[in-house]
Amino acid sequence: RKEVEQDPGPFNVPEGATVAFNCTYSNSASQSFFWYRQDCRKEPKLLMSVYSSGNEDGRFTAQLNRASQYISLLIRDSKLSDSATYLCVVNPLGGYNKLIFGAGTRLAVHP
């Protein structure tokens, strides 16, 4: 089983839509969680950290369910500029020096 699994997509949605991405991780003792965004041929950039209580940043909401080992990202009112690949990232226990990246979920927002 992969350490971090994501649906590769692509998710094709119209502007203004709400879209949700899910991610599962295999190491139950993982302790930090993040969503990164990667544009085509660019480096990944931190979108937001994910906290147990859930957190929101504008149109973006991240949730963590430790019992199910599941992380989600919700994007409301999608913009064309949201088109990118979204990477689910986990910091495993005992591997504090490294982050494990999922393969990413591709989002394409169309007019």
Added chain:
Amino acid sequence: ETGVTQTPRHLVMGMTNKKSLKCEQHLGHNAMYWYKQSAKKPLELMFVYSLEERVENNSVPSRFSPECPNSSHLFLHLHTLQPEDSALYLCASSQVRGGANYGYTFGSGTRLTVV
């Protein structure tokens, strides 16, 4: 200059060449990393340096040789590469404190083509 800077941005090299990738971070972070990203594949961790000491080497072939002379600089020395080594090579830095990693900042990457 701020953030994480990688040079060169693009590199084309023959299989018998020797070249080096350079990474510099201006964030005061205490850990640095090399990742490889091939087309349609997830990021692959190559090397981890914590406080200038290599703490992880993920079974990377010896034709890749990292060097971390201080906490701000990281190099990846390349020698006798193969065409399948063509990829985007990303450097990252992070602050690790109390056993937790506070997330990476990536450089823009070096797009390497081996001919």
